[in-house]
Amino acid sequence: MPFSLFLALKYLKPKRSVTSVITCVSVLGVLLGVAVVIIVRAVMTGFGDLWEKKILDFKPHITLTSYHGNVVTGEDYLTKEISKIDGVLSASPEIATRIMLEHRGRVSAPIILGVDPDRFLKTYKIGAPYAGTFDLEGDSIVLGVDLAHTLGVWCGDMVTVYSPKTLVARDEIYLPLKWKVVGIFSSGQRDYDSGFAVASIANARELMGLEKGVFAINIKTLQPSGENFDSICKKIALLAPTCKLTTWRQADREIFNALAVEKNMTALLLMLITVVAIFCVMNTLLVLTVQKTSEIGLLKSLGFSKMKIMGAFIVHGLIQCTTGLLLGLGIAVAVLKNLQNIVEILAKWGMEVFPKSVYGLDSIPYRLVASDVFWVVVIVFVFGLAASFIPAFLAASKNPVEALSK
16 A cells, blocks of 8 residues: 555544544535535536427427518418428417407416417427317417416406507407417416417417418427537528528527526536635645644654655545545435425425426426536546645645654
């Protein structure tokens, strides 16, 4: 066994002394710092993944809109040709506009999605109906679950629909319409469940006073994050040169940029806590160098080199960091595997740490990324080495004569 490792293990042997207590506290600090960074980073990554999935399930991956005017014409031909492109899951014409709904004095202003009833479930992956059906025939409407709660309606109730044309048309009067609520959906994301309603494209045209055309053509692909997504966009752009093409990354870039910045800043702040915990290791080693002054002087007088003495203290510090790192990783994995149970237990105690009303998601997500663990390991060892070097250098620089006299 190398001398430096032997001496480091000897100093680490538990004793009923202040040094042993300080060593345990240092390891505990590294443990907590590593565990918190890993847990928060995994939750933030999972949060971004789930948010992206919810957006991609509900919103189109590619949207075609008109460069000139508000209406896209020839939608049937474009939809048919786009659907033939390899990698395209569905293409659907759509009219989307904000309307006002009223029921017994309760008013809300959601976005109405006028869609092709046959393509609705392919375009919007929202699962089975929360209540009722998704039959959009006749004067019918489907509401998000939170929107239905806001209006106080359920399947079978009638809602009054006010067209936006009522506000902008000066020469015509658009009377409000009565539509029947036939279904309620739940996407699992509050923004969509409270802000959207669905009707047939024919009803949406009537509401907007359109005889033909649509506001957009929405396209879903098999792999919106795949390598061939850009090539699909190029093929669609060639088919519709007069239309503006917008991808899901462009439409929601503010959300994803905000999530990325929040994730990085949170990790940076928590990493600083870990660095502070690592420098507790330096305090432990400084106390140790004072306590072992005479022993260090004896070792130097016996001919042990500065490098071996420095190595012993550096190894001592790295062992503390490694122990805290491994225990922190273990605790982080254990917490993540039982995260939902922990959240539910805290909720029973009145501590709701992940409310849907705030985050817009119905479950707490996480995903542990290997690169995140790698960088935590690197930072712990780099700063652990730096924190151990100063006490090690001070110990190796002691004058043996002065050290033995103490």
